Amino acid sequence: MPPATPATSLLDTRLRVETPEGVDLLLSPASALTRARAFAVDLALRAALSLALLGVLGRLGELGIGLGLILLFLLNWWYMVLFEVLNQGRSPGKQLFGLRVVHEDGTPVGWGAALLRNLLRFVDMLPLGYCCGLLASLANPRFQRLGDLAAGTLVIHQPRAPAAVQLEPMTPLPAPFALSAAEQRAVLAYGERQRQLSPARREELAGLLAPLLGVTAEQAPLRLQQIAADLRGTP
DSSP states (O other): OOOOEEOSSTTOOOEEEEOTTSBEEEEOBOOHHHHHHHHHHHHHHHHHHHHHHHHHHGGGTHHHHHHHHHHHHHHHHHHHHHHHHHTTTOOHHHHHTTEEEEETTSOBOOHHHHHHHHHTHHHHHTTTTTHHHHHHHHTSTTOOOHHHHHHTEEEEEOOOOOOOOOOOOOOOOOOSSOOOHHHHHHHHHHHHHTTTBOHHHHHHHHHTTHHHHTSOTTTHHHHHHHHHHHHHTOO
16 A cells, blocks of 8 residues: 655645545644543543542452552553553543544554553653653654654544535446346446545546446546446436
8 A cells, every 4th residue: 555645735734645446545644742642631531530440449459459459550551551452542532632543544543552552652652751742742743652663653633524526517328238137236336436536546446447338447437436426317
């Protein structure tokens, strides 16, 4: 998969990546300040859970205290990992601020990456107050701390729900041959998704049908859109 590249504007911090299906995605990395706010929420939640655990288990004496210390260790090291893997890259703090962790190619974060980025959190904390992590994120256009760089992850703003597809007006033209129901659905799907596809991917997909359509590979995308317009019954 091609690496993420900055969007065209110099003031635009978004990254453009292309999925294996040829769909262009724009990722918006979260700034250090926004990430700090989300982390503060998670820190407060963990502190509240820790106090509750100690309050309950402390009544059991030394056994309860020992068990509580074990649970505190697990809570602090697995809190982020479990939420990031099982909740689509979102801890409660990240979810509150509309953030999520993904791989650099935009795919959901997995166990390996989540473990690595959180195990290296102690390096980001050095020497005090996330100094190393803050400096790394400020020096990186993707705002990645050291754990993110090692794990190949990004913290991004949660993409908004896509707006309804606005199809460009197109002169309807019937297909030069009969299409099955499945083929009609495929052509309609192409017509609806063509604006999401990269130009190279549009031409690649449409070019497969160019000989059947009697056009060149360069003309095939437009011809398929015209057939899709005819199938929809609207220009």
